[in-house]
Amino acid sequence: MQKEITGVESARKTSNQLKRLWLNNKDGKKELRMGSAQILKTKQVNNQSIFHLGMAINVFPIFQEVCRRLGYLTKVQPEVSKNTLIERVAQTFLTPSSGNRTGSRVIQTLENWGFIEINNSAIRLQDVLINDQETSVWFIEALVLSNSKTKVLINAGDSIPEKLEIQILDIRNFIQ
Numbered sequence: 001m002q003k004e005i006t007g008v009e010s011a012r013k014t015s016n017q018l019k020r021l022w023l024n025n026k027d028g029k030k031e032l033r034m035g036s037a038q039i040l041k042t043k044q045v046n047n048q049s050i051f052h053l054g055m056a057i058n059v060f061p062i063f064q065e066v067c068r069r070l071g072y073l074t075k076v077q078p079e080v081s082k083n084t085l086i087e088r089v090a091q092t093f094l095t096p097s098s099g100n101r102t103g104s105r106v107i108q109t110l111e112n113w114g115f116i117e118i119n120n121s122a123i124r125l126q127d128v129l130i131n132d133q134e135t136s137v138w139f140i141e142a143l144v145l146s147n148s149k150t151k152v153l154i155n156a157g158d159s160i161p162e163k164l165e166i167q168i169l170d171i172r173n174f175i176q
Contacts (some may be wrong), residue, residue, distance in 0.1 A: 021055050029058055032142060039134045047128065049113035050135060050166070054142030056109075057162050064146055064162060065089050066106040070116070070123065071161025079122040082107060115164050125165040136168045 022033060036051040045051075056063040069088045073080040086103040107123065110116045117124050130136045143160050 017060075021052070021059055024059070027059065029055065029145075032058060032138075032145060035138050035141070039138055043132060043134060045132070045135060047114070047130075049115070050128070050130060050139055052113060053110075053115065053164075053166075054139050054146075057146040058142060060106075062089065062093065062102050063106050063109075065092050066103055066110070067162040067164060069161075070110075070125070071164055074123075074125050074165075075161070079124050082118065082121045082123055085123060115166075128164070128166045129169065130166060131169045139166065139168070 032055065036055070039045065040048070040051070053067075057067055058064070066085070066089050069085055070080060073085065073088070082104075085107065086100050089103040090100050107116070107118070111118055115126055115128060117126055130139060143163055146162060147160060
């Protein structure tokens with residue numbers, strides 16, 4: 001179930017964030033955006049949220065931090081308290097109050113996109129499967145770029161916390 005925040009100001013802010021995510025040509029992410037557009041033009045993609053996530057972890061530092069902390073915490077325990085996650089993320093940013101609010105919005109977005117499930121303030125990662133080569137390669141590229149690396153070991157794919165529980169079938173074949 002998607003939760004919508006109503007109001008004119010909220011709609012404007014959402015529009016600004018979507019423009020920053022997909023229409024900004026000045027942030028060095030143009031090739032990543034163009035790659036996703038090319039895939040979406042030529043393929044029927046079941047889960048387009050993969051592209052949103054890949055771009056968001058590259059464009060928005062707080063989005064990347066929420067995903068990183070969530071990935072780390074869920075390696076230790078399958079469920080993470082929403083408040084604990086928000087507190088951990090807020091420690092990274094200069095203004096904890098805005099970090100709390102923005103962190104909550106990121107968590108809500110991850111739930112809307114189907115990457116997490118929230119039950120009584122407990123967050124659990126959802127299994128998401130990418131089963132086509134082009135989308136898999138694009139998402140791996142997005143993960144690598146978000147970590148400021150030019151390469152990553154094949155077996156390190158599961159150790160990138162921002163990957164959450166996204167499963168890539170036959171990753172070795174796709175990378176080759």
